[in-house]
Amino acid sequence: MLQETLNIKITKASESRVSEVDWSNLPFGKIFSDHMLMMEYKDGEWQQPEILPFGNVSIHPATSSIHYGQSIFEGMKANRRVDGKISIFRPEMNAKRFAESCERMCMPVIPEKMFVELVRKFVEVESAWIPEMDDYSLYIRPFMFATDEFIGIRPSETYKFMIFTCPVGSYYTEPVRVKIEEFYSRASVGGVGRAKTAGNYGASLYPARKGQQEGFHQLVWTDSKEHKYIEESGTMNIVFMMNDTLISPSEESDTILRGTTKRAVLDIAKMWGIPVEERKVSVEEIITAAKNGTLQDCFGAGTAATIAPIVKIGFRDEVLELPPLETRTTSIKIKNYLDDLKAGKVEDPLNWCLIV
Numbered sequence: 016m017l018q019e020t021l022n023i024k025i026t027k028a029s030e031s032r033v034s035e036v037d038w039s040n041l042p043f044g045k046i047f048s049d050h051m052l053m054m055e056y057k058d059g060e061w062q063q064p065e066i067l068p069f070g071n072v073s074i075h076p077a078t079s080s081i082h083y084g085q086s087i088f089e090g091m092k093a094n095r096r097v098d099g100k101i102s103i104f105r106p107e108m109n110a111k112r113f114a115e116s117c118e119r120m121c122m123p124v125i126p127e128k129m130f131v132e133l134v135r136k137f138v139e140v141e142s143a144w145i146p147e148m149d150d151y152s153l154y155i156r157p158f159m160f161a162t163d164e165f166i167g168i169r170p171s172e173t174y175k176f177m178i179f180t181c182p183v184g185s186y187y188t189e190p191v192r193v194k195i196e197e198f199y200s201r202a203s204v205g206g207v208g209r210a211k212t213a214g215n216y217g218a219s220l221y222p223a224r225k226g227q228q229e230g231f232h233q234l235v236w237t238d239s240k241e242h243k244y245i246e247e248s249g250t251m252n253i254v255f256m257m258n259d260t261l262i263s264p265s266e267e268s269d270t271i272l273r274g275t276t277k278r279a280v281l282d283i284a285k286m287w288g289i290p291v292e293e294r295k296v297s298v299e300e301i302i303t304a305a306k307n308g309t310l311q312d313c314f315g316a317g318t319a320a321t322i323a324p325i326v327k328i329g330f331r332d333e334v335l336e337l338p339p340l341e342t343r344t345t346s347i348k349i350k351n352y353l354d355d356l357k358a359g360k361v362e363d364p365l366n367w368c369l370i371v
């Protein structure tokens with residue numbers, strides 16, 4: 016019924032570009048599939064969605080999102096299963112988070128069921144682009160931006176919602192080195208840190224570049240008030256293991272993005288009887304544990320990288336070495352289980368995967 020009411024207009028590309036892809040050399044986020052989905056909001060409602068050949072979008076110079084930042088996005092992945100079917104991992108969580116980002120940014124909400132159905136239908140159209148090799152997937156980028164042609168600060172009355180997809184391989188090609196940031200902030204209490212909104216990423220580039228110049232891939236953000244508590248790392252949530260317990264900063268504060276990957280990691284751990292704590296995590300606690308050898312594991316969790324083991328933590332003028340990768344049996348087991356779930360190699364007891 017939903018499919019009927021959605022009534023997507025589909026115009027296929029005259030020729031697919033999929034045969035031109037060099038699968039052995041796939042840069043992250045630079046190869047785009049044949050089509051894009053577009054749906055406009057005007058006169059107080061969403062208009063008919065359309066799937067059309069991928070291409071440029073022409074915009075007016077006064078397009079309000081460029082000037083005032085009403086722009087949000089999501090990131091998720093579709094995988095080819097061993098039985099040939101296509102699965103999307105927990106898209107309803109992305110739909111919910113997208114709706115929350117809409118609310119925070121004064122943008123019109125897309126009903127969650129409709130969001131999932133638009134993603135599902137689009138992935139179905141692009142199914143030829145889903146890589147079959149291990150560790151490869153189709154990255155899905157839904158996004159929305161304000162389109163009023165008006166130089167005045169107020170919520171736009173028109174928007175574009177779009178989806179495109181990129182076939183991708185692994186995000187990090189080496190274990191990650193991070194630096195604990197004690198001056199710059201990603202988000203502050205009462206701000207927009209919980210929303211996946213464009214400005215958060217623009218604001219992080221300068222401090223991140225400084226970190227990169229010092230030899231780190233990513234920063235570990237700390238609270239903006241005291242820089243005493245750990246929040247997340249770059250565009251990943253962060254998880255530690257101490258005393259055989261998985262520990263991650265609690266999401267109660269609105270400064271941390273509520274990640275679907277971290278949620279899956281902690282849900283799996285709980286299902287397996289591994290103790291999990293979501294609470295405040297102080298910088299001091301982590302540095303002490305890293306020094307005395309009780310920090311068993313540390314990794315980033317996010318859609319792009321899934322689980323990215325962190326091997327070095329920079330703090331002030333020290334660089335602390337974390338335990339070697341082969342000792343991190345819990346996070347390796349969780350990552351393999353997640354990969355197997357998406358690939359349909361194991362049962363999916365909680366119905367996390369949407370079959371396209």
Ligand SMILES: *Cc1c(COP(=O)(O)O)cnc(C)c1O
Pocket residue numbers: 090211247249250251252272273274275276277316317318319
């Ligand atoms: C997207 C994102 C994450 C990870 O969320 P997932 O749903 O796991 O992909 C974490 N932190 C930030 C700041 C993000 O933008």
